[in-house]
Amino acid sequence: MADLHTVNKSPFEKSSLETAIKCSLAGSSILLIEDGVYGATKGTVAEDMVKGAMGDRKVYALKSDLMARAIKDDRIIDGIEIVDYAGFVDLVEATDKVQAWL
Amino acid sequence: MKLAVQVNEGPYQHQATDSAYHFTKAALEKGHEVFRVFFYHDGVLNGTRLTTPPQDDRNIVNRWVELGEKYDLDLVLCVAAAQRRGLVDDGEAERNGKDATNIAPRFRISGLGQLIEAAIQSDRLVVFGD
Amino acid sequence: MSEVKKFMYLNRRAPYGTIYAWESLEVILIGAAFDQEVSLMCMDDGVYQLVKGSDTSESDMKNFMPTFRTLGDYGVRHMYVDKDSLEARGLTQDDLIEVAWEDYETEEEVDNIVEIVDADQVAKLMAESEVVFS
Numbered sequence: 486m487a488d489l490h491t492v493n494k495s496p497f498e499k500s501s502l503e504t505a506i507k508c509s510l511a512g513s514s515i516l517l518i519e520d521g522v523y524g525a526t527k528g529t530v531a532e533d534m535v536k537g538a539m540g541d542r543k544v545y546a547l548k549s550d551l552m553a554r555a556i557k558d559d560r561i562i563d564g565i566e567i568v569d570y571a572g573f574v575d576l577v578e579a580t581d582k583v584q585a586w587l
Numbered sequence: 588m589k590l591a592v593q594v595n596e597g598p599y600q601h602q603a604t605d606s607a608y609h610f611t612k613a614a615l616e617k618g619h620e621v622f623r624v625f626f627y628h629d630g631v632l633n634g635t636r637l638t639t640p641p642q643d644d645r646n647i648v649n650r651w652v653e654l655g656e657k658y659d660l661d662l663v664l665c666v667a668a669a670q671r672r673g674l675v676d677d678g679e680a681e682r683n684g685k686d687a688t689n690i691a692p693r694f695r696i697s698g699l700g701q702l703i704e705a706a707i708q709s710d711r712l713v714v715f716g717d
Numbered sequence: 718m719s720e721v722k723k724f725m726y727l728n729r730r731a732p733y734g735t736i737y738a739w740e741s742l743e744v745i746l747i748g749a750a751f752d753q754e755v756s757l758m759c760m761d762d763g764v765y766q767l768v769k770g771s772d773t774s775e776s777d778m779k780n781f782m783p784t785f786r787t788l789g790d791y792g793v794r795h796m797y798v799d800k801d802s803l804e805a806r807g808l809t810q811d812d813l814i815e816v817a818w819e820d821y822e823t824e825e826e827v828d829n830i831v832e833i834v835d836a837d838q839v840a841k842l843m844a845e846s847e848v849v850f851s
Contacts, residue, residue, distance in 0.1 A: 488844060491713075493606070494717075501729075504729070507839075508760075508839055509840065510840050518606055519602045520602075569613075570613035574610065574614045574617055574619065577588070577614075577711050578619075578711075582846075583712065583713045583714070583849070584727070584843060585715070585716065587595070587717055595851075667740070699743060699744050699747035699748070700751070703747065703750075703751045704751070706722070706848045706850070707720055707751065707753065712848050712850070714849075714850070716851060
């Protein structure tokens with residue numbers, strides 16, 4: 486069972502990303518959207534947590550939300566895949582269900 | 588894929604309704620079916636026809652109406668949440684003695700059962716909120 | 718055609734500070750009519766929703782906490798509480814309400830369906846559910 490976990494809040498505002506990682510199984514996907522994309526940036530106190538999750542989960546970030554927040558490619562943790570809304574839809578289809586961590 | 592979308596927040600205050608809109612649009616453009624978009628909590632505020640956003644900003648309500656028109660979407664505002672927040676259609680106005688209605692076209696007010704039904708009937712429920 | 722899905726209601730917010738706890742409860746109550754397989758998962762501040770002894774007499778808020786005690790009658794078979802969230806807030810099972818459940822057809826009874834689960838169980842239970850309401 487591989488679920489898609491969406492996280493829309495910054496890891497510095499709320500613990501939603503941490504909880505999503507804790508509650509997601511190996512093989513699941515995590516998609517960062519809205520303010521959640523701040524969790525995709527390098528050099529933060531959340532980076533190790535995210536990289537740890539990437540060991541057995543796939544992490545994605547939504548392109549338009551990254552762009553709006555001036556997060557350029559070189560500031561994004563290596564290995565995080567950037568997707569657009571069409572890609573978001575594809576992820577929903579490719580996984581078993583969506584869990585929204587608000 | 589048959590989708591149910593839930594929107595928990597109102598226009599402009601949170602990005603939730605924007606994300607939900609773009610996701611729903613992308614899904615429809617890819618040929619998927621959106622069984623219902625259900626607006627709950629402050630999400631019901633997306634269904635008022637009385638917003639006047641600045642000209643140079645997106646018109647969130649109209650955007651939902653137009654998408655609803657183009658794809659014949661079922662846009663549902665939860666009745667309990669709508670009553671609390673003052674979203675009124677003709678039926679609600681008559682039932683509750685209100686002297687005005689404010690619901691935008693294409694939206695309808697109905698019960699939480701519509702959310703449950705959407706979750707049962709669809710392949711995926713995608714929730715946008717705060 | 719009636720389909721039975723495993724529903725999970727995910728509660729992560731404290732009661733009263735926002736309306737989410739109460740309006741999520743309303744979904745569960747309405748959802749009872751649809752005979753799905755329903756569980757509640759309380760984590761993060763959501764564990765506070767099950768703490769007993771709420772008194773709203775001086776705050777003018779509708780006290781919806783007693784409604785949780787009736788969820789056994791509304792088709793909720795499991796009320797899970799995340800152990801880590803509970804402990805981080807200095808709470809134990811003794812602080813939480815007890816909710817009885819009975820299957821009226823089989824007459825199976827459970828004294829208390831409020832169950833504390835660890836992180837691994839939380840992840841597993843959520844993965845096993847088919848629809849998650851956030």
